[in-house]
Structure formats: structure tokens, C-alpha cells
Amino acid sequence: KQEVTQIPAALSVPEGENLVLNCSFTDSAIYNLQWFRQDPGKGLTSLLLIQSSQREQTSGRLNASLDKSSGRSTLYIAASQPGDSATYLCAVSVGGGADGLTFGKGTHLIIQP
Amino acid sequence: DVKVTQSSRYLVKRTGEKVFLECVQDMDHENMFWYRQDPGLGLRLIYFSYDVKMKEKGDIPEGYSVSREKKERFSLILESASTNQTSMYLCASGAWNEQFFGPGTRLTVL
Numbered sequence: 001k002q003e004v005t006q007i008p009a010a011l012s013v014p015e016g017e018n019l020v021l022n023c024s025f026t027d028s029a030i031y032n033l034q035w036f037r038q039d040p041g042k043g044l045t046s047l048l049l050i051q052s053s054q055r056e057q058t059s060g061r062l063n064a065s066l067d068k069s070s071g072r073s074t075l076y077i078a079a080s081q082p083g084d085s086a087t088y089l090c091a092v093s094v095g096g097g098a099d100g101l102t103f104g105k106g107t108h109l110i111i112q113p
Numbered sequence: 114d115v116k117v118t119q120s121s122r123y124l125v126k127r128t129g130e131k132v133f134l135e136c137v138q139d140m141d142h143e144n145m146f147w148y149r150q151d152p153g154l155g156l157r158l159i160y161f162s163y164d165v166k167m168k169e170k171g172d173i174p175e176g177y178s179v180s181r182e183k184k185e186r187f188s189l190i191l192e193s194a195s196t197n198q199t200s201m202y203l204c205a206s207g208a209w210n211e212q213f214f215g216p217g218t219r220l221t222v223l
Contacts (some may be wrong), residue, residue, distance in 0.1 A: 101156075
């Protein structure tokens with residue numbers, strides 16, 4: 001059964017720093033990997049989607065990489081801002097999106113002003 | 114923009130009540146999903162549907178059922194609510210590649 005782990009569980013850094021969030025998965029036979037952001041008490045906002053054939057995706061200050069063979073993904077946030085404070089979730093799809101996502105438990109990120 | 118809406122943001126029900134959670138999407142997606150999110154356990158898949166009137170069990174279907182009579186609407190049903198079903202419920206829809214989530218319904222069962 002696929003398991004997704006996110007490290008660290010929590011992270012607090014000063015504003016302006018670059019940071020890396022880690023995600024690992026046990027079964028490399030994934031269809032894609034998705035990074036989400038969740039603000040307290042709210043739903044999930046999709047940040048980046050990486051197909052299994054891709055190595056990375058970028059959106060603004062965010063860059064996500066995927067190493068499928070080693071079962072790892074990283075989310076890089078450049079020049080962090082207080083508005084980046086949220087929980088970041090990693091999720092993998094095995095069956096092409098038709099059978100649900102398997103989620104990690106998230107990294108709770110706080111950016112100190 | 115994809116929009117997924119859920120009927121209630123907050124809901125309080127009593128043990129034994131029948132509870133309906135509604136989800137509507139406006140992007141003509143084939144696939145729809147219900148998850149629950151609990152502290153320390155993360156998000157877990159309850160049920161999903163890849164077509165009208167079709168449904169598949171996820172990881173934790175016990176105590177729940179679903180209904181999908183129209184493509185845009187997917188309902189989660191708690192036949193007899195129990196206190197251990199107090200949780201945040203998240204609906205999602207998607208095509209093959211990506212899932213989009215609604216704002217969530219925080220359900221409290223007393």
C-alpha cells in the first residue's frame with residue numbers, strides 16, 4: 001500500500017529565506033504528484049502538478065521536483081513571505097486520477113515577519 | 114477557474130441523525146471524491162465516483178454511502194451519524210490529471 005511521508009512536520013523560518021519541503025513515497029509506480037496548500041480551516045489549493053514523466057514544475061517562487069525512481073519530491077520556496085504561512089501537502093496518484101490521491105500528513109510552515 | 118462548492122461550511126448534528134453532505138462542480142469532470150481530514154491522520158479517501166451512478170469504496174467507507182445522480186453533483190451520506198464521524202469533510206473533482214478541492218465542511222456530531 002502506498003505511503004507518503006513529509007518531512008519536516010513543522011518549520012518556522014524568518015521572512016526572506018529560501019526553504020525546501022520534502023515528500024517521499026514508498027511505491028514509485030505513480031501517475032503524478034501534486035502539491036497543495038491549506039490555510040487553517042479551509043480547503044486545499046493546488047500549487048503544482050508533476051506528471052510521472054516530468055522532473056520538475058515551476059510556478060512563480062515555487063519549484064517542485066520529482067525523482068520517481070527514488071520515491072522523492074521536493075517543494076522549493078524562494079524568498080519566503082509571511083503570506084506563505086500554511087500547511088503544505090504532498091499527494092500521489094497511482095491510477096491516473098480516477099482512484100483518489102494518497103496524501104502525506106503535511107508540513108506546517110510559519111514564516112516570521 | 115474550476116469551482117467546487119460544498120453545501121455547508123459548518124454543520125452540527127446529533128448522534129443517530131441521517132446527514133447529507135452535498136458537493137457540486139462546474140467543470141464537467143468525470144471523477145469526484147470525498148475525503149475526511151483528521152488531526153494526526155491526514156486526509157483519507159472515503160468514496161469516489163468516475164461516472165454518474167458509479168461509485169467505488171476508498172480507504173475508509175464504513176459508515177458512509179454516496180450518491181451521484183448527476184455528473185456535477187456528488188453526495189456523501191451518513192446513515193446514522195456517530196461521534197467518531199466528527200471531522201472535516203473535503204470534496205474534490207478532477208479529470209485524469211489533477212484534483213480540485215472544495216472549501217470543506219466541518220461536521221460536529223454531538
